Amino acid sequence: MNARRLISSGSPFEAAYGYSRAVVDGSYVHVAGTTGYDYATMTMPAGAPAQAEACWRTIASVLVEAGCTLSAIVRATYYVTDRADAEPVLDVCGRVLADIRPAATIVIVSGLLRPEMRVEIAVTARIA
Numbered sequence: 001m002n003a004r005r006l007i008s009s010g011s012p013f014e015a016a017y018g019y020s021r022a023v024v025d026g027s028y029v030h031v032a033g034t035t036g037y038d039y040a041t042m043t044m045p046a047g048a049p050a051q052a053e054a055c056w057r058t059i060a061s062v063l064v065e066a067g068c069t070l071s072a073i074v075r076a077t078y079y080v081t082d083r084a085d086a087e088p089v090l091d092v093c094g095r096v097l098a099d100i101r102p103a104a105t106i107v108i109v110s111g112l113l114r115p116e117m118r119v120e121i122a123v124t125a126r127i128a
Contacts, residue, residue, distance in 0.1 A: 007065050009058055011039045013113075022062045027127045029066040033079065033120040034058050035112065044116050048085035051119040052078075052092040063125055070096065072125035076104040079120040083108050089119055 008014050009021040022031045036051030037044050039058070045051050060070050078093060080086050086106055093104070102123070112120055 005066075007062055009034075009039050009062055011037065012042070021058070022066055024066045024127070029063060029068060029072070029125040029127060031059055031062055031123045031125070033077075033122040034062075035117045035120050047088075048080060048082070048118040049088045049092050051117075052089045052121065055119060055121040056092070056096045059121065059123055066125070066127065068125050068127045070125075071100050072127060073097065073100055073102045073123045074126050075124040076102045077122045078104065078106040079109050079112065079122075080106065081109055081111055081118050085118055093121075 005024040006020040007022040007024065011021065014020060019032055021034070022029055034055045035044070036054035038054060045054055056070075063069055063072065076093070076097070078089060080089050086108060090106060097104075112118070
């Protein structure tokens with residue numbers, strides 16, 4: 001059985017708020033809610049679709065570090081702060097996950113941690 005392993009994306013939020021970008025536990029990778037920040041520069045795209053694209057770049061990178069790829073995703077949850085952004089974000093998710101098709105949920109929320117955050121994506125993947 002695989003040991004529990006913590007993975008960081010380099011986000012300052014992880015150390016400050018006591019969480020990991022992902023936790024590998026056995027054959028599962030649990031990726032925390034991921035927003036659109038580029039953690040190297042701490043910049044955020046303005047539009048929700050661009051933020052969703054940035055979320056997927058971070059998630060893809062973390063999954064590779066965990067030992068799998070986006071194709072291993074079995075569950076996805078999308079959070080958006082504006083109902084008008086839901087379908088544009090889902091369009092991005094549909095392009096990224098077209099052949100993967102995990103069980104997924106989208107939730108419209110009143111807000112995320114910071115006002116510039118319009119999208120957050122959390123996933124669970126299973127390492128083959």
